[in-house]
Every structure is written in C-alpha cells, then in structure tokens.
Amino acid sequence: MNGISVDINHLKKGEVSLGTSIMAVTYKDGVILGADSRTTTGTYIANRVTDKLTQIHDTIYCCRSGSAADTQAVADIVKYYLQMHASQLPPGETPTTKVAASVFQEICYTNKDGLTAGIICAGYDKKNKGSVYSIPIGGSIHQQEYAIAGSGSTFIYGWCDKNYKRDMERDECITFIKTALSEAIKWDGSSGGVVRMVLLTEKGVERLIFYPDEYQA
C-alpha cells in the first residue's frame, strides 16, 4: 500500500457520465439544490434535459455527479435503506438528512474501488432545518453550509466563496444559485442545458426550471 491511486480513465469506454455542475445551498427557510442538465458519452450529449436532482425521501434530495449508472444505482439503494429506516420510526417522524448522507457515505466508501460518484445530499428535517452534506469521490463526508461539485464547480469556487451569505432570502438564494451555475455552464464544456432547482422547506418540495435564454441573460 503506497497511498491512494486514482484511475484517471475511470469511465469505461462509452460509459455515460454526468460532467456536471451541481450545488446545494442552505438558506433562511431550508435548502435549495441546483444542477445543470447535461449528460454526455464522450463528446456526445446523450441527454440535454437530465434531472440530476433525485428524491431520496419526502424532503431529502441528492445531486448526482460522476457516472450516471453508478449514482443512479447508489441513489436507489439509499432510497430503499431510508424507506426501511423510516418505517421503523415513531409515527410522524421522518429520517434526518444526516442519516441519508451517512448511508450514502457508507456505500460510497465501502465500494470506493468500483464507484465513480460525487454526491451532494441535502434535505430539510424538523430537527436540523436545512442541511447540506457533500460526499466526494473517496467516500468521505463533509457537512457544509453550501456545497458545489462536478467538473463545472471548479470555475465557481472563488465566486461562491465571495458571494455566499448565511440565511439568504428565497429569491436571493435562487439568484445566487442561478448565477453560479450559469457561470459554471459557461466555462465548463461538459455542463449545459437547463438549470434545475429543488427547494426543500417546512412546506415541502418546490421545483424550478430555468431555460438558457433566461439564465444566460
């Protein structure tokens, strides 16, 4: 054992990948997840209206990046685990975001040799309100106020660091995510299409979509 080796050619030939720009941000009422919608096989855009924001439980979602197949499979497994977990909870209680993120982490870490999955798990629960957990490729877990991931995220680290504010208002936070992702999409060739968002609050789930002519303006 001499350190961790990273296989650069991690995708199999022809594998569908989410060269992606994804993020999740906590704000006043809860949390908002955002993602672009491009799925590629090499240079070919396999899907230009992908939904990378996947529901895990009532008000827990995840943003997927990496291999489409791997992340879909992991999300399905976590979803199943959480259903089992929820059925054991006292009536009226729902799983916490932390539990969901921990299951993601456990699966990503134990199968780190076989997976290409960078996941942001975010959700709203009564106890912790909005929370964001980042689970990058090795299977570590990091709780953050906001998280960005995917190939496009590299271009917006500085911008997000400078412009993120704690407890933003709804519209302010939507604009923050929209601007960040539009920059990521502009500079990253593997990101594009529409900008999707999911708002998770006390009231439940709200979905938003922004088309190129809007966010590019």
Added chain:
Amino acid sequence: MKAVENGSTSIGIKAKDGVVLAVEKIVNSKLLVPGKNKRIQTIDRHIGVAYSGLLPDGRHFVNRGRDEASTYSNMYKEPVSIPHLMDRLGLYVQNYTCYNSVRPFGVVSIVGGVDANGPHLYMIEPSGTYWGYTGAATGKGRQTAKSELEKLNFEELTVREAVKHAARIIRQAHEDNKDKDYELEITWCSLEETGGQHQFVPEDLLQEAIKFAQEEDDEDDEDEEDTEMAT
C-alpha cells in the same frame, strides 16, 4: 418461564429524566468477592439491561443487542433508538421459539435507556413479546416489587429519587427470602445525571440508597409494632 420465575429479582424504573435498573444478587457462597460478578450490562453507551433467569442466556441476549446496536450505528452514524432495538431483539428472541433444535431464552430482560426521544423502559419475555413500562419487575420477588412500583408517581420522579426507591423495593422484595444474603446492584441512565450514558451509580449514592432502604424498613417494623400495641 420456570427458570425466570425463580430467578433473583430485577426491576426497572422509568423516571421523568431517565431510567434506573436494579438487581438483587443472592450471595450463594461466602467466597464470592463483593463488587465483582456484575449482573447489569450495557448494550450501547446509552442502553442498559438487567435480567432474571438463566444468566448465560442473558449474556447471549446482551451480545446480540450489542451486535444490533453497532450494526445500526455503523450504517446510520447515530445511536440506535431504543424502540427500534427492542423491535430487533423481539424478533431475535421469538426466533428461538420456532425451531425444535433450539430452546427459548431462559430470561426476562428489562432494557432501559435514554435516546433522542427521551427515556425508555421495556421488558422482553422468552416468547419474544415486549412491552413498554414505567416500572418493570421480574424474578422471584416480582409480585411484591410490582405492587410497590405501582405506588410511585412516575411523572414527578427523578432518577436520583428512583435509585433510592429501587433499593427499597429490592429490599422489600427480598423479605420472603430473608434466610439468604443479597448484594444490591443499581445502574442509571439520564441526561442530567450521566450525560445520557448508562452507568453504575456512584458508590456514595448506592450506600445512601441502601441506608434509605434500611431506614424505611425499620420504620415499617415500628409501625407494625405500634398497631400491634393498639389492638
């Protein structure tokens, strides 16, 4: 069930801020070292078990409990909730009634602790059935213990008071079996007193509780004498 009925008495009390477990250990030999031979065990940092019946069966039960608790926290990265643990243990114990190659558990276990939803106290039988209790008793002196537990006001009771009552109840439950000596073992688990961890009560509190039990006992004797005089 026979093994349990004649086992030494175990009780559990659910107070408003935590739980208390207590067992009466019959001293079978003068050679046994006092303070060793612990009977109450810990399943997870926040959960304790006291049981009456076949002691090795109880240890096996606790072992399974520890497996369940660690499997749960390895997956979900949070301590197992007590109702969920009981669910799992109930299934496990019930399984031993299903096959002719194994015999059912020879213990009644009282499981108590504090989790995110507050204090919990359960008692599980060899059949696998379990019920939630505010006060639970099993073993030889359970009838006496039960009727004493029923007199407690669980809404107002703190664990510190419950420790004293536990000592008293075990002493009263021992009355019918007075020819044999016993050693008292008490544990508690509460947010205020132990930071949510299951621990043996400190020696000074244990001694205080034993003294309290003794005094209550003496008072009862005096009362009895008084009534005798009156008649």
